[in-house]
Amino acid sequence: MKSEMQSFSDIAAKVAVRSLIEEVELTPKPGLVDQVNTGAHQDLTLQLMIKSAETLTDTFKNIAFVSYGRNPSQALREEIAAIGRIGERKMFEATGGVNTHKGAIWAIGLLVSAASIGKGRFTIKEIVKRAGEIASFPDRHCPNTNTNGRIVTLKYGVGGARGEAQQGFPHIMKFSLPMLYRSRAYGLTEEKARLKTLLSLIAHVDDTCILHRGGTEALMFAKKKAAYFLTKDNLECINTLDEEFISRNISPGGSADLLAATLFLDKIHALKAVDEVQKYELIK
Ligand SMILES: CC(C)(COP(=O)(O)OP(=O)(O)OC[C@H]1O[C@@H](n2cnc3c(N)ncnc32)[C@H](O)[C@@H]1O)[C@@H](O)C(=O)NCCC(=O)NCCS
Numbered sequence: 001m002k003s004e005m006q007s008f009s010d011i012a013a014k015v016a017v018r019s020l021i022e023e024v025e026l027t028p029k030p031g032l033v034d035q036v037n038t039g040a041h042q043d044l045t046l047q048l049m050i051k052s053a054e055t056l057t058d059t060f061k062n063i064a065f066v067s068y069g070r071n072p073s074q075a076l077r078e079e080i081a082a083i084g085r086i087g088e089r090k091m092f093e094a095t096g097g098v099n100t101h102k103g104a105i106w107a108i109g110l111l112v113s114a115a116s117i118g119k120g121r122f123t124i125k126e127i128v129k130r131a132g133e134i135a136s137f138p139d140r141h142c143p144n145t146n147t148n149g150r151i152v153t154l155k156y157g158v159g160g161a162r163g164e165a166q167q168g169f170p171h172i173m174k175f176s177l178p179m180l181y182r183s184r185a186y187g188l189t190e191e192k193a194r195l196k197t198l199l200s201l202i203a204h205v206d207d208t209c210i211l212h213r214g215g216t217e218a219l220m221f222a223k224k225k226a227a228y229f230l231t232k233d234n235l236e237c238i239n240t241l242d243e244e245f246i247s248r249n250i251s252p253g254g255s256a257d258l259l260a261a262t263l264f265l266d267k268i269h270a271l272k273a274v275d276e277v278q279k280y281e282l283i284k
């Protein structure tokens, strides 16, 4: 029989991978890979994104397993960083060197770890708080390479993926989760609710993917346009935004990662209320 720790790790990994797949399958999305086009990307496809997500199951499972019932600490930070880096390697092997989910491994990896610290019983607020604590321990084994994110965070003085996590995912707590819940309560279809959730992120996140490709001008453009489309009831015209992003080479990859992280938190929270048998039914 499986231990509680093994069951939770299996479930958390399934929910994490499901969230990644649901993010990429959401269509339309401006500038991002979806079921209709590959957005502002020449090297990514829907199939590659799904394959990449599926290779990450063991990474998330192992992160949950080593985190179960522990407290945030330097030791835990280093253990999950090592697992996260193995995950990144597997992702690059599966995609032939293309970056499909680097930011997502980071954000969702931390959230999986935090949820597992609480043995699946934490509230969303507790999960993001613990994730922030883990991310705030120094990454002593981080290779000293000049990643796009690092170059851009220094150049423009923004927090990027690291800052977002260290602060306890403020854009999820302030914008995307409230938008998801409000849109559902308002009676929007789940698809539209998720699209609005994504737009709420693009309108506020200092996305290093956008900054790296197009600087401040592109970031300002993306934020302004997303805020404008959020005021529209008819979201069908989102295809126009997709065309504008593609023509300017804008890809809000950081917001896409945070959308997947939002879906992860929403699902993990929903699973708290059901018993073990129902859990497996729900995540099948
Ligand atoms: C912190 C990470 C993301 C590296 O960050 P860095 O900015 O140097 O890298 P890079 O530019 O290659 O990737 C940044 C990624 O974050 C996403 N992103 C961009 N902006 C933002 C933002 N504002 N908020 C959240 N995510 C963002 C993008 O999609 C992008 O893919 C991460 O790869 C890392 O350090 N991993 C080590 C393994 C680890 O510690 N894991 C622990 C948990 S699994």
Ligand SMILES: Nc1ncnc2c1ncn2[C@@H]1O[C@H](COP(=O)(O)OP(=O)(O)OP(=O)(O)O)[C@@H](O)[C@H]1O
Pocket: 023, 024, 031, 032, 033, 034, 039, 041, 044, 099, 100, 101, 102, 103, 104, 148, 209, 212, 213, 251, 252, 253, 254, 256, 257
């Ligand atoms: N649906 C999606 N479409 C495109 N990118 C996504 C999607 N979902 C998540 N992302 C995120 O966007 C990032 C890819 O962005 P990008 O290709 O700009 O990064 P890069 O490879 O670091 O830089 P560049 O391609 O500009 O040289 C991935 O790390 C991934 O986490």
